Amino acid sequence: MQLSPETTPQTLQQSYFDGDGEMAALTRSYDWSNTVLGPPEHWSQSLLTTVSIMLKSRFPMFLWWGTELIQFYNDAYRPSLGNEGKHPKALGQYGEECWPEIWPVIKPLIDQVLSGGASTWSEDQLIPIYRNNRLEDVYWTFSYSKVNDGPGKPGGVLVICSETTEKVNTLHKMEKTVTELAESESRLRYMLADAPVAIALFSGKELLIEAANKKILEVWGKTEEVIGKPLHLAIPELKEQPFLQILNEVFTTGKPFYGNEVKAFLEQNHKLEEVYSNFVYQPLKNADGETTGIVLVANIITEQVVTRKKVEQAEEMLRLSIEAANVGTWYMDVNTRDFIASSRMKELYGYYPHEEVSYDAVINQIPEEYRNKVRLAVEQAIASGESYSIEHPVTGYHDQTQRWVRALGKLYPKTAGHTAHFSGLTLDITEQKRDEMRKNDFIGMVSHELKTPLTSLNGYLQLLIARTKKTEDTFISTSLEKAHVQVKKMSTMINGFLNISRLESGKIHLDMEVFDLDQLIMEIIEETKPTLQHQTLTLSPCIPVSIYADREKIGSVISNLLSNAIKYSPKGKKIEVSAQVSEGIVEVSVKDEGMGIKPQAIEKLFERFYRVETKHTQNISGFGIGLYLCAEILLHHGGKIWVESEIGVGSTFYFSLPLAP
Numbered sequence: 001m002q003l004s005p006e007t008t009p010q011t012l013q014q015s016y017f018d019g020d021g022e023m024a025a026l027t028r029s030y031d032w033s034n035t036v037l038g039p040p041e042h043w044s045q046s047l048l049t050t051v052s053i054m055l056k057s058r059f060p061m062f063l064w065w066g067t068e069l070i071q072f073y074n075d076a077y078r079p080s081l082g083n084e085g086k087h088p089k090a091l092g093q094y095g096e097e098c099w100p101e102i103w104p105v106i107k108p109l110i111d112q113v114l115s116g117g118a119s120t121w122s123e124d125q126l127i128p129i130y131r132n133n134r135l136e137d138v139y140w141t142f143s144y145s146k147v148n149d150g151p152g153k154p155g156g157v158l159v160i161c162s163e164t165t166e167k168v169n170t171l172h173k174m175e176k177t178v179t180e181l182a183e184s185e186s187r188l189r190y191m192l193a194d195a196p197v198a199i200a201l202f203s204g205k206e207l208l209i210e211a212a213n214k215k216i217l218e219v220w221g222k223t224e225e226v227i228g229k230p231l232h233l234a235i236p237e238l239k240e241q242p243f244l245q246i247l248n249e250v251f252t253t254g255k256p257f258y259g260n261e262v263k264a265f266l267e268q269n270h271k272l273e274e275v276y277s278n279f280v281y282q283p284l285k286n287a288d289g290e291t292t293g294i295v296l297v298a299n300i301i302t303e304q305v306v307t308r309k310k311v312e313q314a315e316e317m318l319r320l321s322i323e324a325a326n327v328g329t330w331y332m333d334v335n336t337r338d339f340i341a342s343s344r345m346k347e348l349y350g351y352y353p354h355e356e357v358s359y360d361a362v363i364n365q366i367p368e369e370y371r372n373k374v375r376l377a378v379e380q381a382i383a384s385g386e387s388y389s390i391e392h393p394v395t396g397y398h399d400q401t402q403r404w405v406r407a408l409g410k411l412y413p414k415t416a417g418h419t420a421h422f423s424g425l426t427l428d429i430t431e432q433k434r435d436e437m438r439k440n441d442f443i444g445m446v447s448h449e450l451k452t453p454l455t456s457l458n459g460y461l462q463l464l465i466a467r468t469k470k471t472e473d474t475f476i477s478t479s480l481e482k483a484h485v486q487v488k489k490m491s492t493m494i495n496g497f498l499n500i501s502r503l504e505s506g507k508i509h510l511d512m513e514v515f516d517l518d519q520l521i522m523e524i525i526e527e528t529k530p531t532l533q534h535q536t537l538t539l540s541p542c543i544p545v546s547i548y549a550d551r552e553k554i555g556s557v558i559s560n561l562l563s564n565a566i567k568y569s570p571k572g573k574k575i576e577v578s579a580q581v582s583e584g585i586v587e588v589s590v591k592d593e594g595m596g597i598k599p600q601a602i603e604k605l606f607e608r609f610y611r612v613e614t615k616h617t618q619n620i621s622g623f624g625i626g627l628y629l630c631a632e633i634l635l636h637h638g639g640k641i642w643v644e645s646e647i648g649v650g651s652t653f654y655f656s657l658p659l660a661p
């Protein structure tokens with residue numbers, strides 16, 4: 001090219017390196033005259049051409065020129081130098097000064113290319129460079145090629161490169177993902193192996209066992225040896241069961257099969273065992289939608305099913321026994337008061353079995369004098385959560401028949417599946433009640449009949465005693481005294497029976513009067529003294545106490561307690577009676593030093609016909625009605641009776657009564 005004299009170096013450079021990129025501008029403005037290359041007008045054609053091609057290319061390029069390896073690069077290469085690093089210093093810089101960190105790696109390549117070796121090709125090479133204020137891991141794919149400066153004369157090395165950091169990083173990320181996937185798959189396998197559900201995988205129509213986890217092997221009663229075998233050979237007992245057939249269908253239709261609480265017989269420890277499970281046979285399909293295998297996932301529920309069957313059996317037995325006992329049952333939701341009664345229950349209340357009955361309808365069939373008592377007992381049982389038991393008559397709704405029933409019930413508090421409800425049983429005790437009444441009537445009749453001759457016998461005896469007192473015959477007089485004591489015992493007993501029968505039939509009658517209780521106690525003590533065996537009977541000093549009661553019946557209570565104290569303290573010494581007054585109540589106690597009563601017996605002591613059975617009491621005569629009568633008499637007077645006792649030490653019986661107003 002011919003240069004005109006007026007051309008300035010600036011315009012000259014402009015014409016060499018035209019273009020408006022940053023690097024073209026920088027290359028133009030660079031003061032090359034200070035470098036070994038001198039100003040561009042001194043550059044060889046080859047250098048000018050290479051630099052100008054490079055500056056125009058959109059491909060990242062870099063050039064080392066001359067022995068000093070002076071550097072050029074283009075806009076496309078520039079980002080690889082980062083923001084605060086080598087750019088723009090690198091332009092015109094010596095290679096060695098610019099790249100100290102990688103010089104040992106690249107210098108040999110540069111030399112190799114300059115000395116006529118083949119161009120290099122490096123793919124995704126990690127060449128960490130200093131940029132963006134730090135040493136960064138940068139990947140490159142690049143080629144070094146020689147640029148001649150005239151025929152056969154090496155001028156420099158052109159680097160055409162591209163940064164592949166992003167590509168490599170993406171690749172690394174993918175690799176990492178794949179490894180993670182593989183890891184998670186192995187974790188999944190591990191999890192399935194230990195899963196509490198039984199899992200197996202069958203492949204092909206012949207159902208080869210491809211995989212089976214611990215649980216299913218356990219259920220099959222097999223080891224891992226079955227893996228790889230066809231199912232029907234691995235578990236021969238399946239042949240007589242429907243499963244192989246179902247699996248075959250799943251395979252041909254490609255539709256899953258769900259089994260719910262299905263029973264299978266499987267050989268475990270050389271025994272056929274019943275196994276219950278919920279399971280699914282899920283077909284596995286290939287890309288073409290063809291079934292290639294089947295996955296079995298089963299939840300083994302043998303234990304639950306067996307337990308439930310046992311409960312069902314127990315319930316069935318209970319139901320049968322309730323039916324057999326002819327017991328009516330009922331149920332009431334405590335909140336809604338919804339009432340359900342069994343047919344038998346309805347029958348007992350005189351309703352038809354198919355009829356709807358309400359709680360009130362049932363309650364209304366109870367005679368008025370019992371109705372409130374029953375209602376209250378149920379409400380109390382609901383409130384307290386305790387059971388109740390009550391005997392009461394019922395008048396049938398349709399049939400107007402009189403029946404006696406025993407009603408028992410209990411509150412069942414709220415549980416997971418049920419609301420709080422009340423459940424009751426009703427037994428027909430009409431016959432039993434009739435028997436009792438007949439017995440009572442009989443006892444009453446007999447006692448009544450015995451009373452008259454006994455009264456006259458007593459009269460004659462008293463007459464005879466009075467007469468013999470005048471004679472000297474002590475034998476006759478003591479014999480008569482003894483006979484008199486026995487006759488009195490007998491009349492006490494007969495009075496007891498009479499009272500019982502009257503009590504039971506509700507015919508007890510109280511002859512109320514105001515009298516001195518202390519006086520009565522004294523009289524009874526005097527009357528009892530002749531029957532003492534070896535004990536002493538004393539009355540502690542007490543103030544006069546006046547009460548309003550049936551004198552004869554309260555007398556029988558005291559005499560009963562005294563005769564028991566004597567009867568049940570064969571070795572005891574002292575019997576002590578005392579009476580104390582406080583807060584409008586008199587409390588009488590009879591204390592003995594006898595055999596005592598065991599705690600379990602105490603609560604039953606006041607029940608009819610109850611007697612404590614021990615070797616000490618078996619030879620002591622009695623009917624077990626004395627204390628029952630005492631309790632009933634006191635109840636009718638608004639009083640109470642109770643006992644404190646210790647085995648081998650003695651007993652103290654107490655009763656209390658309100659004072660006369």
Ligand code: ADP
Nearest residue numbers: 564565568596611612622623624625626627651
């Ligand atoms: P009975 O004396 O006719 O058996 P009771 O009703 O008077 O009937 O008494 C019930 C039971 O209570 C008796 O069988 C006896 O075992 C027990 N018992 C009553 N009084 C005493 C007492 N003072 N000491 C020990 N046991 C007694």
